Amino acid sequence: MRASRLLSLLLLLQTRGRMTARELAEALEVSVRTVYRDVESLSAAGVPVYADRGPVGGYQLLGGYRTRLTGLTTEEAEALFLAGMPGPAAELGLGTVLATAELKLQAALPTELAVGSGRVRDRFHLDAPSWFRDSEPTPHLAALADAVWADRLVEVRYRRWKTPREVTRTLAPLGVVLKAGRWYLVARADEDVRTYRVAAILELTVLEENFTRPTEFDLAEFWQSWTDQYERSVYRTEAKVRMTAAALARMAYVFPPAMARGARQAAGAPDETGWLHTTVPIESIKHGHTELLKLGAEVEVLGPPELRDRFTATARALVALYPAAEPDQVPNRR
Structure with missing residues (x-):
């Protein structure tokens, strides 16, 4: 185990250059004290690793040193x-x-x-797109990836939801992300880092000008933070409902994860009839109406009043479309 960690430390310094003891400790998931001991062991074994003192110091290998210890398990x-x-x-x-x-x-x-x-x-096979969704056309993805690799600015004409629908922006592309079969661009626009659907890019021009990539930027960390914030911002309100325990269990299969997860976390214990009270995160009254209709008669909306009124109107419209059969029209099932 320790030999593997020493090799990992050596390869980290070889591929990343200067790193502090704390950065090495975080990468190797050990204590800083363990890093000190491991560096001493590498030095004793003849590996030319040395330390720079001071606030911007750290460990690094002597210039030009390369290890050949790259065997794979x-x-x-x-x-x-x-x-x-x-x-x-x-x-x-x-x-x-x-x-x-x-x-x-x-x-x-x-x-x-x-x-x-x-x-x-x-x-084992990875199939990235989600069910029942065609892949989006992304004709500019390859050129965009080249710009990401080369740290080149790009000019894009982009289609968005709010007006004006089409805008032109000059962006510094920091990375691309594949999420459930859809590609997203993470780019700096002015001083802000934002996300863009690659399929919504109508035109793309890779400019001759380069940009300086921020050294502290971490794509995976940014994406996780952005997705968490996005989910919180999308579900701006909630519906108070009464539903069956069976409907709550079925939500995981027919609802977005954030809605199903929120309903499970807020759910009370079922009563003797199998019904329970909970709250469901929703984007809007219209969205809540559309989604909760999936549960049919196994959910009763208690609030907000506007959402309950919509369900009342829907129920009356359904009764008008499907009036109760007269007694003599009910088939004899004997």
Whole structure:
């Protein structure tokens, strides 16, 4: 275990350059004291690692030093092949590159590792898009990815929901994200970092001008923070309802995750008839009406009043469309 950690520390310094003891500790999930001991062990073994003192100091390898200790374990080789995403890679313009890289990797692996990695591809497959949704056309994705790699500014004509519907912006593209089969661009516009649907980009021009990528920016961290904030901002109100326990369980399959999760967390205990009280996060009265209709007669809306009034009107309209059958019209089921 310690030998593996020492190798990881060495590869971190080789790939990232100067790192502080705290940054190394966080990356390796150990204490700072453990990092100190590991650096001393590497130095004793002849690895030219040295420390710069001061507030901007840290550990780094002597210039030009490269380790050849890059052997893969069976689990690491299998994980590399599991990480392959042929569909998204092709959309980024990297489909052929990925296939070639996998062939080279497999050819370079020892026989036992090559066989194991091939078994992973035979048994696991990633299908990124969600159910019942066609993939969005993203004709500008490959060019956008090139601009991200090269730190080049882009000018986009973009379609949005609010007016004016079409706007032109100059953006510094920081990264692209694939979320449930949809591609998003994370870019700096003026001084703010924002997200854009790649499918909504109508025109894209990669400019000659480069931009300086902020050193502190972390794409994964930003995306997690943005999605959390987005979910909180979307569901601006809530519906108070009475529903069956069976309907609450079914919400996980027919409702957006945030709505189903919120309803479960707020749910009281079912009474003797199997009904319970809870609150459901909703975007608006119209949205709540559309979504909660999925539960039919297994939910009663208690508030807000505007939402209950909508359900009352819907129920009356349904009665008008489907009047109760007269007694002599009910089929004899004997």
